[in-house]
Amino acid sequence: MVEPAIRPQPHRQYQSRLATEILRRLDQVLPVGDGPYPLHEPLFAGNEKKYLAECIDTGWVSSAGPFVERFEAELSSFTGLHAVACVNGTAALHTCLLLSGVSPDDEVLVPTVTFVATANAVSYCGAVPHFVDSEADTLGVDPDRLAAYLDATLEPRNDDVWRNKVSKRPVRALIVTHIFGHPPKLDRLKAVADQYGIALIEDAAEALGTFHESAHAGSIGDCAALSFNGNKTITAGGGGAIITRDPDVARQAKHLTTTARVADGFDWTHDTVGYNYRLPNINAALACAQLEQLPRFLAAKRRLADDYIAAFDDLPEAAVISEQAQAHSNYWLNTLLLKEKDRGTRDHILTETNSTGYHCRPLWTPMHRLPMYRDCPAMELTTAQSLFESVISLPSGPALRLG
Template identity: 50%
Template sequence: MDAAQDIVRRLRLVVGDAAQVALHEPEFQGREKEYVSDCVQSGWVSSVGKYVDRFESMLAEYTGAKRAVAVVNGTAALHISLKLCDVQPGDEVLCPALSFVATANAISYCQAIPHFVDSERYTLGLDPRKLDGYLRKIVTLRNGVAWNRLSRRRIRAVIPMHTLGHPVDLDPLVEVCERFKIALVEDAAESLGTYYKQRHTGTIGRVGALSFNGNKIITTGGGGAILTNDDALADRAKHLTTTAKRAHRWEYVHDEVGFNYRMPNLNAALGCAQLERLPEMRARKRALALQFASAFAGCNDAKFFIEPQFGESNYWLNALLVPGGKVVRDHVLATSHESGLMTRPVWDLLPDLPMYQGHPQMDLTVARSLQKEVINIPSSARLAASAAERQAA
């Protein structure tokens, strides 16, 4: 048995012998049909309705944020979050090279410049200490604004992405932001239900962005949200995402360029039912992670990635670190797919994509190493229940 076959054997100890096992599937076992049907019968299916208000309230309560503003997807949430932090055309925004493309795309929507930074192995996310040393070499502060001495552009914000649901080490990053007068915008698209030192991700920066895509821990079909503890920012987020329309009983007055980004009531109805079950699904996903950790204990060919000690992860997508480079990684991917297990590599690095080649970047040694080692494995919450049932039997 070669290494790839042993990895598949260990995966099967947890996920069972089903012919096909998906990477991550949504689960609808609560009041989804009831709420969606109620929404349809009410006729309020677009961007106004009781479920949108309820969903925002539930999100704020669950995360501990003062306000939540529901939008059409996580990328829209990131886009507006950057605008709330006054990111202007030509500004630079720091973001991890190892991230989903939406992180950089949202920067581009502002006509700003993604500036790519390295990750750390302990979190899979942005490395705040390495970033601090890098910025000390390239930044000049003038009138409370960070300027890149090399490009002569302003560095307006930084976007840490909580990779695969694991929290970035935020306290030292907050110190970096304060030192260099840079806004902190959390990309918490993958980390609903994740905590950093008992604080929910997305609530520590000035603003945070969530995603409720079909493959996330809970889904609204398509959807996202902006989290903030600043009422003025939340009010402005609502205004911008509602085509910047001023309230009036009949007149159409739009006072700036806005965006048609509000979440429809229909999607919010689904989200309310999903949020009711979030604690249970999060618990099962964490239980599944423990089962994988046990299955890979003592394995020399793959290491199961464990949450950092300072946080609690939602384990959105479970991950293996497979040493040996891209050839070994791809052999594991091919072997697992041939056996019916859906696995996938982590994303290509953003500065390697054609539209972001040539953009500013620091040394990316760790991110390049991780990109060749990380394999995502089946992570649906229902797999934990199935594994528990097999163990009981």
């Protein structure tokens, strides 16, 4: 993979003027004197202490206990999907891939614009990530370019499995990520996956509370992963879930993530190599308390997003990413997209905002540029590179509008 050219830096005075304009708008939304403002910190304003004390008082702190089932039931009721709690979002993704039949030496289509866990979960299966490009309006996989690319890259075999013409490996699944809570164009991506008979897995780690039309994230793919890491909309300390509309997939997910134990009288028996991906009861207790507050958190995050969008509306050099017509985003991370000519200013702006007390963050280094994934198959990834140079995520926690 060719390393990207270093973009020429705009004149320093120009960079400072733009950073000043951005800081002025941040100050309108989050007054500088009340800072510093972390990127996304957890807010514990409900029954967290009460439920945690209940775990300690009863001794149910580990891999069994009533909060796990309660959390699964409440998450299921919120999303309208079957929900299986597990230890983190990465484990949830790994489980989704295993349940989609991903095996060693398969290829899985993965956006290069994603967190490293998405690609790592593919590696845990012994499969190879095959990187695809994203689009600027949703930050998700570009369905039109994907369709054209697969048309040129895959060939059918008589076993009905489509293979990469060059590597000859079967292409088994497509993972799409809801970046910062924005759903990708799921209907079109599902049509592309169906055309090639490959599974569609939604990495919805950042997307609890995100809807595509009226369906919660995870409703269109075969299965999806959620994360409840400390920086997510709600947290379990660490935690995740597999969500799916298919009860059979949910049943298999529960089995696989709980060591594949078969209840058989007094016998302690397992029928396959399962995983200890169980969510401890103490984490589920925290998750239950947080889930009770989710509607308030989502409303607060939406108010903050509206304020950012209004404050940056008149800045020609950058725009805040807003939800598409078909989407209802959870606005997990509000994000500024610098215009083409201003991309060289990203690091200067990050330095200025962070030193003023606004914890802002760039996009992850694209997966195809990481040393372990540099030699993986990939389509042309030009939009990913420009997104990498132009994304600045802004402070976005619910406390910023609940305080």
